[in-house]
Amino acid sequence: MHTDSTTFRGTIMNILCIGDSLTYGYGVGRSETWCALASQLTGHEFINKGVNGATTGEMAEQQLYGDEVLVMGGLNNFFMGMPVSVPLADIRSICERAVNLGIRPVVGIPMQISPNVSEAWCEGPIDMDIVRSAYAEFACALLQQCLNDGTEYIDFRPVIGPEYLSFDGIHLNRCGHEHMANAVAAHWNARRK
Structure with a gap:
């Protein structure tokens, strides 16, 4: 198990990335996802296991392997009307x-969706104001949970603004993936210093 920053110097790691469409890279090519770009920027292998439409419960069922795991999700839970407590518990x-398997966990605090998200593409009636409010509450609560638990995290909220989201106001555009990759790379590269 990796126990301190010196372990990472000069070591190529396999980082399992589990999440939803924001990790999978909905709307961009496989080589354009933040996982692929972070691999290029760091020399580590960011293994993209994001699944379009996945809830955190589905993420929790995935097999964990590698040196580290980066987990980010929650939005699909709120599309299904789940309370904030559910994705918090899942993550x-x-x-x-991961810790019990000797894998270092890192949590992604998710960027927020645009205030102009269209409900037209969603299946069934969804109140986007409720979803947006729950997602924002969740991000704040997830950050506090990480602080309380001593879990590493990357807060993507100050990194990704509406200009880095695609036409639907939810998914990342190409520039958004580049900004995500830069934030991820900065987190991992800082350990080498």
Whole structure:
């Protein structure tokens, strides 16, 4: 198990990235995702296991492997009307399981969706004001949970603004993936210093 920053100097790591469409890279090519770009920027292997439409419960069922795991999700839970407590518990469970397997967990605090998201593309009636409010509450609560638990995190909220989202106001555009990759690379490269 990796226990301190010196372990990472000169070591190529396999970082499992589990999440939803924001990790998968909905709307861009495989070589344009933040996972692929972060691999190029760091020399580490960011293994993209994002699944379009996945909830955090589905993420929690994925097999964990590699040196580290980066987990980010939650939005699909709110599309389904789940309370904030559900993705918080799921992400904590993933992190605890990773630690027990000797894998270092890192949590992505998700960027927020645009205020202009269209409800037209969603299946069924969805109140985007409720979703947006729950997602913002979740991000704040997830950050506090990470601080309380001593879990590493990357806060993407100050990194990704509306200009880095695609036409739907939810998914990243190419520039958004580049900005995400830069933030991820900065986090991992800082350990080498």
